[in-house]
Amino acid sequence: MEELRGKELVEKIKAECLGFVQEHHCIPTLAVLRVGEKESDIAYEQSVKKRFQGFGLEVKDYHLDANCSNEEFMKVFRFLNDDPEIHGILVFRPLPKQINEEEMLRYMKKEKDLDGITRENLAGLLLQDENAFAPCTAEAVMQLCKHFEIPLAGKEVCIIGRSLVVGKPLAILMLNQNATVTVCHSKTENIKEVCKRADVLVAAIGRAKAIGSSYCKEGATVIDVGINVDEEGNLCGDVDFDTMKTVADKLTPVPGGLGLVTTAVLAQHLVRAYQLLEEK
Amino acid sequence: MEELRGKELVEKIKAECLGFVQEHHCIPTLAVLRVGEKESDIAYEQSVKKRFQGFGLEVKDYHLDANCSNEEFMKVFRFLNDDPEIHGILVFRPLPKQINEEEMLRYMKKEKDLDGITRENLAGLLLQDENAFAPCTAEAVMQLCKHFEIPLAGKEVCIIGRSLVVGKPLAILMLNQNATVTVCHSKTENIKEVCKRADVLVAAIGRAKAIGSSYCKEGATVIDVGINVDEEGNLCGDVDFDTMKTVADKLTPVPGGLGLVTTAVLAQHLVRAYQLLEEK
Numbered sequence A, B: 001m002e003e004l005r006g007k008e009l010v011e012k013i014k015a016e017c018l019g020f021v022q023e024h025h026c027i028p029t030l031a032v033l034r035v036g037e038k039e040s041d042i043a044y045e046q047s048v049k050k051r052f053q054g055f056g057l058e059v060k061d062y063h064l065d066a067n068c069s070n071e072e073f074m075k076v077f078r079f080l081n082d083d084p085e086i087h088g089i090l091v092f093r094p095l096p097k098q099i100n101e102e103e104m105l106r107y108m109k110k111e112k113d114l115d116g117i118t119r120e121n122l123a124g125l126l127l128q129d130e131n132a133f134a135p136c137t138a139e140a141v142m143q144l145c146k147h148f149e150i151p152l153a154g155k156e157v158c159i160i161g162r163s164l165v166v167g168k169p170l171a172i173l174m175l176n177q178n179a180t181v182t183v184c185h186s187k188t189e190n191i192k193e194v195c196k197r198a199d200v201l202v203a204a205i206g207r208a209k210a211i212g213s214s215y216c217k218e219g220a221t222v223i224d225v226g227i228n229v230d231e232e233g234n235l236c237g238d239v240d241f242d243t244m245k246t247v248a249d250k251l252t253p254v255p256g257g258l259g260l261v262t263t264a265v266l267a268q269h270l271v272r273a274y275q276l277l278e279e280k
Helices: A007-024 A039-054 A070-082 A101-107 A119-126 A136-147 A167-176 A191-195 A258-279 B007-024 B039-054 B070-082 B101-107 B119-126 B136-147 B167-176 B191-195 B258-279
Strands: A029-035 A058-064 A088-091 A156-160 A180-184 A200-203 A221-224 B029-035 B058-064 B088-091 B156-160 B180-184 B200-203 B221-224
Touching: A007 A136, A007 A258, A029 A039, A029 A070, A029 A258, A039 A058, A039 A258, A058 A070, A070 A088, A070 A101, A088 A258, A119 A167, A119 B119, A136 A167, A136 A221, A136 A258, A156 A167, A156 A191, A167 A180, A167 B167, A180 A191, B007 B136, B007 B258, B029 B039, B029 B070, B029 B258, B039 B058, B039 B258, B058 B070, B070 B088, B070 B101, B088 B258, B119 B167, B136 B167, B136 B221, B136 B258, B156 B167, B156 B191, B167 B180, B180 B191
Parallel strands: A029 A058, A029 A088, A156 A180, A156 A200, A200 A221, B029 B058, B029 B088, B156 B180, B156 B200, B200 B221
Antiparallel strands: A180 B180
């Protein structure tokens, strides 16, 4: 079994970002907007700040109280959206219920929407618009497959999970690479049988170690999108790594697999956003 | 084998449209904009005009020369888009290459975009926005399944074809109904084997009689989206009806199947557009 580790691809993306920054003498800047004090949000924010430094990029963080009004939120959001020194905005979601997410999405510049959550970028996915941003996690799966030269054209790709941030956009991206794509989910009958047909199996359901070797064909490639915490408090994926490794031919570890790549793709999008905004 | 004929569903939709028109004393009006004299466009235009009459709806047709400039085209398009007496616009595509389709799509009011080709409506599909219009053909498949009570939740649906007007939007609509969805296409390996897993097989490739019984599991439901002309000049679908009927349990005929429903869905969208524009 070959472990598909994200590190090498991340180093490649890092070098590209650093190269751009040095050549253009610029500092693409990400605004992270967090409402409330959710532990996992804070952890991710810290990790992005630390990693982006190495990429030659800046991160500015903006915090609002969990009880802030929609007006307060939109004031900050509008400021970031209009500020020419900010090139991308990452907003932690879900937002508290008093915040009008739809209003934010309508207002958001598509160039600053690095995680592809606006209507412009979602439609761009279907339209294969090369200036649109796909959600970072979905794109990270594609880049990982490309980096490790996993054949996709004509092959059976099975995606477990149909969310708007992974399952659905990834299905479209995989179709665009000529894969035969199946999306299955909690309502799928005989799900193990369906998954066992896959040459490439992608687990994106957000449940710790839920996908074991009984979901996998001998020799398949398995990509684990999940980032969960197990009973012992350790980071783990949606895949049960220990049983899966006996069946899969290639498998991403968690941590050290796709998560790393996703943050690198966010960095790549920030650099691209800088270019798109400069061209305007 | 049961033939899934569109007539009954069409009559139901027709009654709904007539009911609305009579109750609100209004005439929802569709503008059909045709550039050039393509035979199939003219035939479809005639058929929409004739059918819509029976639905209590009006169709106004606008024709431009195949050589018209983008300025001439956009002048007419803008007029229709701004005219409060026009509630929906159907533009025959592909447009001649001198016409900037992207400019038209950017300008088009989403409420008048009955066939769901604008970015707003494409994104609405992913966002499950109930005020968005899905492409009529894809929605016709869903309504036909509902009308004939074809089980979808948990079932395997296989869509042959990945176009922006049928395959991709239909995959999303089917997922929203809890189907396990596979999209296959010209690059799919072992395509017959893949299709044979389907409880519901949808053919949308635009090739006369290309899908025969060897693609179908005994007892499956087969929906034929194709509208083609065979060697003898007769209308036919993508499915080879004569062999398919020996294997499929339920099958849409061509003509008399999905095509009728698609036009009825267009009428339904026009009535909905009238409502959305009035509410504005």
